[in-house]
Amino acid sequence: MILARVIGNIVATQKNQRYEGTRIMLCRQITPEGEEMDYTCLAIDAVKAGEGDIVVITQEGWSASTAATGKAGAAIDSAIVGVVDRIDLLPKEE
Numbered sequence: 001m002i003l004a005r006v007i008g009n010i011v012a013t014q015k016n017q018r019y020e021g022t023r024i025m026l027c028r029q030i031t032p033e034g035e036e037m038d039y040t041c042l043a044i045d046a047v048k049a050g051e052g053d054i055v056v057i058t059q060e061g062w063s064a065s066t067a068a069t070g071k072a073g074a075a076i077d078s079a080i081v082g083v084v085d086r087i088d089l090l091p092k093e094e
Contacts, residue, residue: 002039003084004029006053010042025049025080027057032087043078056082 008026015022022044029039034054041057049055059078 001081002029002057002059003032003087004041004043004055004057005036006049006051006055006080007040008051019044027055027078027080030054032089034087041078043080044076045080047080047083049080049083054084054087055080056084 004027006025007028010024010026012024025043025045027041027043029037029041031037041059043055043057047055057078058081
């Protein structure tokens with residue numbers, strides 16, 4: 001699983017029938033401190049995330065497929081499975 005920020009929405013006028021009714025979001029990985037990293041991916045939105053939201057993404061085919069479509073077997077690598085409300089980090093040790 002990775003932490004990411006939704007940076008855009010992908011519009012696909014034609015999709016495989018298994019993906020009908022789903023939204024595809026463009027996401028950029030972030031550190032727990034909120035700093036952007038280089039990794040960007042497309043993820044099926046299973047939780048109605050919006051642009052700017054910090055999200056949890058699963059990147060394992062069976063889990064992503066089942067979470068996003070409710071059916072196993074769709075060819076999905078990444079799915080947004082949670083919207084993050086808050087990140088609590090332990091203070092840095094000196």
